[in-house]
Amino acid sequence: MAPSILIVAADGAQSALRDMAPALVRRQPVYPWGAVWCLLPGECWAHVDVLQQRYGGAREMIGLLPVGRRVDRDGRWLTFYFSLPGAQLEGFDAAALDRLRERVAVLWPEALPLLASIDSPQQLNRARYRDVQLRRPAQGRLVFIGDAAHAMSPQLGQGVNMALLDAAMLADVLAEDTTPAAALRVYGQRRRAHLAVYQRLSRWLTPFFQSERDGLARLRDLGFGPLARMPLARSQMLKILTGTKMSWWR
Incomplete structure (x- = not known):
């Protein structure tokens, strides 16, 4: 078998391959918060093209994210997620599912019917978030892209955007x-400034x-709503949310 020209590690925030290259890792702490999540059919939801979220302070966050269609099922689908302290994720059981329903009923009663098909805690996936920063994205013939290279908390919703931009840039330089x-040296140089903006904002x-x-x-x-209506701040927010803010000052 011919030797590999390049090995692309794209195995996500919990990357096992990253653990095999410890010299590259500058930081990878686990955030103290995570979420339970699942896919839900969106036929009965009126907002299948709009991300919507509801908050209980900063301690609770419920979201419904449109994700389009599935190859194995008909109809439009949504990702449902509910934030939890990380310590509660492993022990998420039937009682925790009941508490989740109760909080959804309080914070977002319109969304509660979507959970009618969820009758077991095993139907919900667990997600833990990391703040990953590498000294450089490549070692020898191994290069990291996406969350394996720069996992962030999901608040900016940029995980997929950054991964796609990584892949496009890697293809360009090759x-x-x-x-x-x-x-690979050029790839790291060209992606560094853009990623640094998003990692710090996150x-x-x-x-x-x-x-x-x-x-x-x-x-x-109090502040985010008025800021979003100010022309300069609004334009910067849109750049951030579309993944197109390339540096701090331009």
């Missing part, structure tokens, strides 16, 4: 007339959405 080693904003700091939740509720 198509240039250069060696794989040189291409780190700063996470406590406003998932933490025990109720004061930050009040500041969020």
